Amino acid sequence: MRWARDVPLGPLVRYRIGGPAARLGRPRSIRDLAGALRDTDGLAHRMLGTGANVLVGDAGSRRPVLVLDGEFTSLRVDDEAIEARAAARLPVLAGAARRAGRTGFHFLEAVPGTVGGGLRMNAGSREDWLWDRVEWAEALTPAGELVRLRPEEAAPAYRRVNVPADWVFVRARFIATPGDARAIRDAHLGFRRRKVRDQVYELPSVGSTWKNPGPPHPPAWKIVDEVGMRGVRIGGARIAQRHANFIVNLGDAQxxxxxxxxxxxxxxxxxxxxxxxxxxxxxxxxxxxxxxRVGAP
Known part of the structure; x- marks a missing residue:
């Protein structure tokens, strides 16, 4: 695998914002990925899927950036499960489950991102999380060891898992029980309609800006609204009118x-x-x- 230098990241993330990556590699196999992790020479790498929840600084990233490709995009449906590699898109996983008549994946409709990113942040809705469907997931360590994790070992919680940050998710097997095909289709399409109606898709954004703080506090969008920030604009960025937890790129945002x-x-x-x-x-x-200033860890 060859490294590319000074690669603009803006075109690779949903925000369409950000400077270049000092080094960017596209591993197409486990072997490529293991080699790339060795090549980082101890520098903390960053994994980039579709950039569905990433804001890249205007100066870019000095850390090496890896984008999984090749064999990592595959997905397969069998009798009781769906196996997907980390670069498979979450909407593709949802669509495969819908077409195969498998229950429990409707909440991934219209959710951008990849399986690997979804596993890392436990993607999902208020009621359903991706790790609820996981039978096992595999991750590659910086030392090149492939580790299989059960949900109880990953300890998934709201928008996080208890898995070392430098481990790279590469594959997962999802429980996919057959069900009534028509009911499954209706659940998927109904969820998609609600998301498209209530959230912002016509302008670049990365979805919810803030985590919901949890009881007894209101959800994040209501907090943003209550402090008078809905619709506020700075430069080319604006807090969306339709959903106050979204910040959109009006076209020239930095x-x-x-x-x-x-x-x-x-x-x-x-x-x-x-x-x-x-x-x-x-x-x-x-x-x-x-x-x-923004409360990031």
Whole structure:
């Protein structure tokens, strides 16, 4: 596998924002990936799927970036399960389950991203999470060891799993029980209609900006609304009118515009409501002070 240098990341992420990656590689096999992890020479790498929940800084990423390709895009349906590699798209997984008449995957309709990213952040809705469907998942360690994890070992929770950050998910087997084909189709299409109606798809965004803080607090979108940030614009970025937990790129946004909207929202939420918002999106290429302003780990 060859590394490319100074690759623009904006075209590779859903926000269409961000500077270049100092190095970017596209492993097409487990062997390629193991070699790429060795090549990083101890530098913490970053994994990029569709960039569905990533804000890249205007200066880009100095860390090596890996985009899985080739054999990692495959997906297979068998009698009782669906096996998918990490670069398979979540909408493709949902579509395969719908067409095969398998229950339990409707919540992935219109959810961008890949299986690998979905496993890492436990993608899903308020009621259903991806790890609810996992029989096992496999990850490659920086040492080149392939580890199989059961859900109880990964300890999935809201938007996270207890798996080392430098392990790379490569494959998973999902429980896919046959069911009534018509009911499954209706569940999928109904969920998709609601998401397209309530969320923002016509402008670049990365979905929910903030994690829901949990009881007794209201959901994040309501907090943003209550502190008067719905519709606020800075530069080329704006907090969406339709869904206040989305920040959209109006066409010429820079990462600093999004960051300033996040910082002001968080400042107001803490000052007025005593709530400390935490980003749901991942931020690449920002300094410690910038991350602290928006409550990023």
């Amino acid at each position: 990462a600093v515009d999004v960051l300033e909207l996040m910082a002001e929202t968080r400042r107001r939420a803490q000052a007025r409501l005593g709530i400390r918002l935490e980003p749901e999106i991942h931020l690449w290429g920002f300094g410690r002070d910038e991350l602290e």
